[in-house]
Amino acid sequence: MIEARQLTKRYGETTAVDGLEFTVRPGAVTGFLGPNGAGKSTTMRMILGLDAPTSGSVTVNGKHYRDHSSPLQEVGALLEAKSVHPGRSAFNHLLTQAQTHGIPRRRVDEVIELTGLQSVAKKRAGQFSLGMGQRLGIASALLGDPATVMLDEPVNGLDPEGVLWIRNLLTRLASEGRTVFVSSHLMSEMALVADRLIVVGRGRLLADTTVDELVQQAGGDAVRVATANPAKLRDALAGPGVQIVGQAGSEELEITGLPARSIGTRAAEHGIALYELTTVKVSLEQAFMDLTRDDVVYHGTTDLEERAA
Incomplete structure (x- = not known):
């Protein structure tokens, strides 16, 4: 278990982590999400004692990392896969x-x-591709058969087979009762593997939730409907919590607040023919973008935007 209590880190006038409070529990894969510059790497470094908090604390299984007598058996971590002597073989690196x-x-x-x-295994690590370097870093993290596994961007550089492998590995580690804490920018992977999510922005906690809860907060599922009589359908569906969006002159409506089954039933009761009735799921990526929109530190611009400015 990882517990952060008012965890704060400042570098001069810059606050990288700002009063974070969260608990990462065993038996689940917990995704650690946030835009670039959100404080994820700094938080992970403080968990491992590589950076000292300005204030607050973070413990692993009830102790600060430095107080564990056998740290590799307690926490296995991958923060930087290339932090390996390039002239040493993978086997010798792990053996050391x-x-x-x-x-x-x-x-x-x-x-x-x-x-x-x-x-x-007998080749020099300096000759490894990015993906093989990631595998070696994960091997190092698992070497002590740790109770807690913490990985920063573990699928970076992996091919599709490798992505599937790490997905299954994380799920298995959690099923064994381990604490699994994973940082990633790949929302599609987090949607598939994470049981819980901790989302940060500008060093602050934005959400401590599940994938489903975060998606529901972003509006949940919408239903796309096409009909020759959108005005009549609007009247039939109107009610508390129901939102209906459509353009004038268009046969298509987008409806939230009612499931597709209820929409179809009401349309039939009012004699309204439907040409399309499709559930449109909000993706985790869209929910994440909505949640963190005001907390993005680094914004990119297109050439057209720059010219317009």
């Missing part, structure tokens, strides 16, 4: 970590097999 932390040699072979590194 194992020998300095009292981990049996057989565990090195186990994580090499688990991460699919068998064919490159």
Whole structure:
């Protein structure tokens, strides 16, 4: 379990993390989301004791990271996959970590097999592609068979097979009762694998929720309807909590607040023919963009926008 209490980090006049409070519980995959500059990496560094909080605290399984006698058995982390000596082989890199932390040699072979590194285990890490470097970093994180696994952008550089592999791995680790904390910019992956979400922006907590709850807060599912009599359908569906959007002269309406089944039933009761009745799901990406719109630090512009300015 990871617990942050009023966790704050300032660099001069810049506040990178601002009073964060959250709990990452075992037995679930918790996604850690936020725009660039939101404070995610700084938070993860403070969890591992690499940066000291300005105020507040963060503990892993009830202790500060520095107070654990066997830290690799408590927390396995991937923050920077390329932080490996380029002249050392993958096997020797893992073996060195194992020998300095009292981990049996057989565990090195186990994580090499688990991460699919068998064919490159004796090659120098400096020759690895981005994806193979990620696999080596994940192998290092799992070396101590830790109770808590914390990964920063673990699918970065992985091919589709690798993305599926890491998705299944995270789910399995959580099912074993471990605490799994994952930072990612890939909303599609978080929608598939995360049980809970912690969303931050400009160092502040924006949401501590589930994927479904966040999507519902963003408006939930909408229903697209096409009919020759949109005005009559509007009247038939009007009611508390129902929102109907459509353009003048168009046969199409977008409706929120009623499920497709209810819309179809009411249309039939009023003798209104429907040409289309489609549920349009709000994506996690759209919900995330809506939530963090005011907390994006780095904005890009297109050439056309620059010329217009």
